Amino acid sequence: MEKAKISAYQLFILIILFELGSALLVPIAIEAKQDAWLAILVGMVGGFCLYLVYYGLYSYYPDIPPTEYIQKIIGSFFGKIFAFIYVLYFIYLSARVLRDFGEMLITDFYWETPLFILNTLMVLIVIYTIRKGIEVLARTSELLFILIFLLGISVLFLIVVSGIIQISNLEPVLEEGLKLVIKTTFTQTLYFPFGELIVFAMILPYLKHPEKVKRIGLLAIGLSGLILASLMAINVSVLGVNNVTRSPFPLLSTIQTIEVAGFLERLDVYFILITVIGVFFKICVFFYASVVGTANLFKVKESARLAFPLGLAILILSITIASNFSEHVKEGLHVITLYLHLPLQVIVPSLLLLIAFIKNKKKKSKQSKNLILKRKYRLSERDKK
C-alpha cells in the first residue's frame, strides 16, 4: 500500500465528483419517465444502505484494502479468486466509462476523429495522474471541484434566466404508480451510479480520520443524489420526457437550449468542461482501485509501475468492449446490471459482511469500534514521529 493519507473533506469531494462523473452524461432512470428524479432519490436511499454495508466491512478491517480482507474472510484461495474478479470488474468499469465518454465526444463534437485517439488522450492524462498517487488525485479534485461548482452554478443561473424550465413537464407525478419507480431503482439507479461506490472500499484505508468515514460518505452520497435528481428534473422539465428518452446525452441538449440576451447561446463548451472533469475523476478512481488492487494481489511493490500496462489494457478494452454505441448502451442497461452489478455490488459484499459478522461474533460489538479507535491512535502516533 502506498504511504499516503487523504482527509475526510477530500474523500467527500472525490465521492461527489465520482458520482456525478458519467451520471451527468447519460439519461439515468429515464424508464421511470417524468419520475426519473424520484427513482434517483430512491436509488440514493438504496445507496445509503449499500454504503453502510461497505462501511461495515471497512470497520472490521480498517487498515487493509478489500483485496486483502476478502482473503481473511473467505479464505486465501476463494478470496484471491474474488479479489481478482473485483480487480477485473474495476478495470472493466473504467473502460466502460471511457467508452461512454469517447462516444459522447464523437457524437457531438469530433465526428471525424477516431475513438481510439480521443480515448488515448484521456488515458494518458489518467496514467500521469495515477503515477503521482492518491494524494495528488485528491488535491486535484479539491481544485477542480471549485471549477465544477462555479460552472454548475452559472449553468443553473443561465437555465433559470433563459426561462426554458417548464414545470408542467414533470407532471403528473407518479402517473404509473410507485411500482415503476421502484422497478427502475432496482434495475438501474441502485447500481449506477450509487452501487459503484464499492470502489471506494479500496480507498477508505487511506483515510486520515477513520471515525468520519461513515458521516462523510453518507453526506456525499446524499448531496450527489440530490444534485443528480434535480439535474434530471431540470432535463425533463426543459426538454420533455420524449426528448430526454431519445437524447443520448440529455444534459447537452438542455445546455444547447440556453439562450440569454441574444449572444449567450450554444454553450456546449460548458458541457465538455463539466463532463471531461467528471469523467476524468471517475476513470481515475476506478483505475486507481484496479492498480492498487493488482499491486496488492500480486505483491507488486511499486504500484505506480502498473499504471502504464493497465492503462493500455483499459484503452484497448474501451475500444473492443462493444462494436457500436447502441450495443454498448444495451449491454450497460441489461447485461451488466444483472450479471455484474447485482452480484458484485450487492450480493457478495452483503454475504462477506455476514461472514465477517459471524467470525467476529465472539468479540463484543464494541470491538469493531475499538479497531477504528486503535487505528486512529496509531495514526496519531505516526504523526508525532
Next chain:
Amino acid sequence: MFSFLKPKNQRSDRKIQDINNQNQSNNRPPNLIESSLSNNLEVIKQKTGNSSDIVIRPLKIGHNSKIKIAILYVKGMVDNQLVNDFVIESIMNNQNLSEKLAPQDVLEVLTEDVVAVGGIKVVSDWEILFTALMSGGTITLIDGISKGICASTQGGQRRSVQESTTNVSIRGSKEAFNESIETNIAMVRRIINNPGLWVESINIGKMTKTEVSIMYINGIAKNEIIEEVRKRLNGIDIDGILESGYIEQLIEDQTNTTFPTIHHTERPDSVAGNLLEGKIAIFVNGTPFVLLVPALFIDFFQSVEDYYERFDISTAIRFLRTVIFFISLVGPAIYIAATTFHQEMIPTKLALIISAQRESVPFPAFFEALIMEITFEILREAGIRMPKAMGSTISIVGALVIGQAAIQAGIVSPAMVIVVSLTAIASFATPSYAVAISARLVRFIFMVSAATFGFYGVILVFIMLIVHLCSLRSFGVPYMTPLAPFIREEAGDTIFRRPIWAYKKRPRLMSGPNRVSQGEDQKPQPPRTRTIKNTTNVGKGERNES
C-alpha cells in the same frame, strides 16, 4: 506529512559555520599560521600571486619598537577611514604598547585594548584568515605569534539603498534591498525589532566563498523546515554562487517543472511579512534578491500592497489577477480552438466578422498565432536587452510592423493581433515575473493542444497542469496549499484577502506550535454611545464603560 520528518537534533548545532568548519577540517589537516612574520608574509604573497591590491603595512611597536607586526587589507574592500583611524593609528599611538611587553601578551593587548573595531576574532587557520582578508577584513600579524587578528572593516563603494525596480508598489515602504548582505539583514531587523529574529550564516562556493544567511523568527518558523533548509544549504558544493538564483536552483524540491517553488523578492517589508507567517528567508551576498521558502503557488499572485489596501479593494484586485493569469495561459489557445473547431460557439455576427477578416489570411489560425507569439517574444527579449536609449525605436518598429503592416500585408488578422496583445499585456500584469515566464512556456503547449483537439485538448492539458501543480512541493509543503489540501482558515488569504483583523492564526503547515498571531476581538467597532465624545484616545476600556 513531511518526508524529512526525523527526530530533531538539539539546537546545539545552531551555527552552520561551525559545522562547516568542522567538516572542512575533517577533510584535510588544518593549515596553520607560522610564528615567523616574514615567513607568513611570504606565504600570503605567494598565495595571492603578489596581487597589487593587497596592502601590507609593516609596523614596529612595543618597547624600543622591538616587536614587528604587519597590517594587511585589500584596497577598495575596506572602509579606509576605519582602517586608518581605528586600526593603524590606534596601534601606533597606544600607550599600553610602549610598555615592556612579552610578545605573547601583545596579541591580548591588541585585541582587548588597542584595535577599536567592533568585530574582532583571533584565527590560526590560513583558510579562515584568507576568507576574512578577501571579504574586506583587516588582518594583523605579529612576529613570534602563530595567530592573526581579523578585524571586520568591510566597506568600500556599494550601491545605496534605492527604490525597488522589480516589485513596485504605490503604497508602502519605498526602500529595496541592495547588494550588501549586512545592509539587507539590517533592513529586516529594522522592521522586526525582536530578539527572536535569528540569523545563521554560512559561506558557500569553493572559489567565491559567498556569504549566505538564513533568517527566521524563532518560535514561528517550523523547526523541521529550518532543519531541511540547513541540510540543503550545507549540501551545496560548487565553485561559485553569483546570485540567489544559483541557490534557488540547487535547493528546490523538484527540477522538472517550469513553476518556481522558491519565492524571491527585493522588498524588506515583503520579507518581514513572510517571516511573520513562518517562512524562512535566505540572503545571498551580492544580490538584492532574497529567497523565501517554502513558497506556495498563490504567493506569486500576491504583492505586499494587497495587505496595505483595504480588503475589499485587494480582493477585487486579486480576482483580476486570477483572470489575468488565465488569459495569459489560455488566451490564444481559446481563440484557436474556437475558430478552428467550435465556430458554433462564437456569436453569429462576431463569427462573420472574424471569418471576413480571416478570408485573406493564408495561414491556419494556429500558425498565425504562432507567428505573432514568436514575434512578440522576440520584441520583448529585444526590449529587455537593448540599451534604454534604443527602447523607443523598438516600440515604434514593433507597433508599426507588427500592429499595422502585418495586417495590411494580410499575414495576420486584426482579431489575432488583439488576442496576442491582450495576452502579452496580461502576462506583464502578473505580479511575479517567475510565474509569468512559466505561463509563457505553458501557453505554447495549450496552443498546440487547441490546434489539434480543440477544447477537449485544452481541457485535458488544463487538468494535467492542475495535477502537475498539485504534485509539487516546496520544502515538504504542498504547492497548492491552502487550496489543495484545502485549509479553511487560510483559504481567506488566497484569491480573497480577508480583513486584517480576521487573521487569527498563522499558516498551519509552515509555522511552529504557537499559531496564534493576534489577540481576540481585533475588529474595530464604533463606540457604543450614539454621540461621539470628543476624546483624543477612545480605548476599549472607555467603550465598555459607556
